[in-house]
Amino acid sequence: MPVPTDLRSPRQRIADQLAAANRQLIQQTLSRPQRRAVADRIHDLTEQARRLDA
Template sequence: MAPMPADPRTPEKRVADQLAALRKKLCGPSLSRRERAEIADRIHELEQQAVMLASRFTLVYDTSHGAVEKENLRWEAVERIGAMAVRASARGDVWDIAVRDAEGADVTFNFACFS
């Protein structure tokens, strides 16, 4: 069995393409009220995802050597570094892990690595 080819688009481009297709579909004729509501809900989810993809975050945690603060991280870096921090936390080497958005709000549990 041949491996499935990877999508060459960036996550940002994939979301933008999906949004464009759904907006076009939403403007189309003969959609039921339920179909329009489902499409509108999916558009809302994708818009939130697009904001998340474009945002920058700060990841902070404590170690026995002091506090660590990683600033200006894209979401994929938070997922990667966060997963390492969670593994270190399980060993007792890291604690008080948090992710903050640009406004300083705690968004730790918006990331899969912390769920």
Template structure:
């Protein structure tokens, strides 16, 4: 069975993931640990976006 292909470019995928992480960060009721985890994810995604030129 063939694997479905994602029609988005790598830049679009990173951009979508960053937007989702920012939405998650603004949710009420996040613990400090969750907030730190999401902030780390945003930092990693931002670095990845710089590398691929998004």
């Protein structure tokens, strides 16, 4: 059985992923489909965070 090497909590991982997605979203070079994909990812991560808080 593999041992997890990521010591962050699920909440910390989601927060880090949200921060990275937000940084990616403000890039000027993204095409419209790429922006949509990043926005969808932000929405999914926000929902995951909301479920953890419930």
